[in-house]
Amino acid sequence: MHHAISFDTHENVKKLKAVGFTEEQAETQTNIIAQLVEEQLVTRQYLDERLKELENKLILRLGGMIVIAISVVATLVKIL
Numbered sequence: 001m002h003h004a005i006s007f008d009t010h011e012n013v014k015k016l017k018a019v020g021f022t023e024e025q026a027e028t029q030t031n032i033i034a035q036l037v038e039e040q041l042v043t044r045q046y047l048d049e050r051l052k053e054l055e056n057k058l059i060l061r062l063g064g065m066i067v068i069a070i071s072v073v074a075t076l077v078k079i080l
Contacts, residue, residue, distance in 0.1 A: 007037045 009030050016026035 007034055009034050 012030045012033065013023075013026045016029060017023065021029065
């Protein structure tokens, strides 16, 4: 699942050139940043979705453990 993060490369190149970078330096730096943004950063929405998935898995596991614990207790009560 891919979520877009907005990064205006043209605007970034313009800003870098305004502070003294050459065109080549500005474009290279911008490409590096754009690649990092695309490959390494995630959105809040993505993190929220993953957290919800993990929460659901945890609920299922805890529910299963409770069912097993109740079954064990019921079996022990019958035995004793």
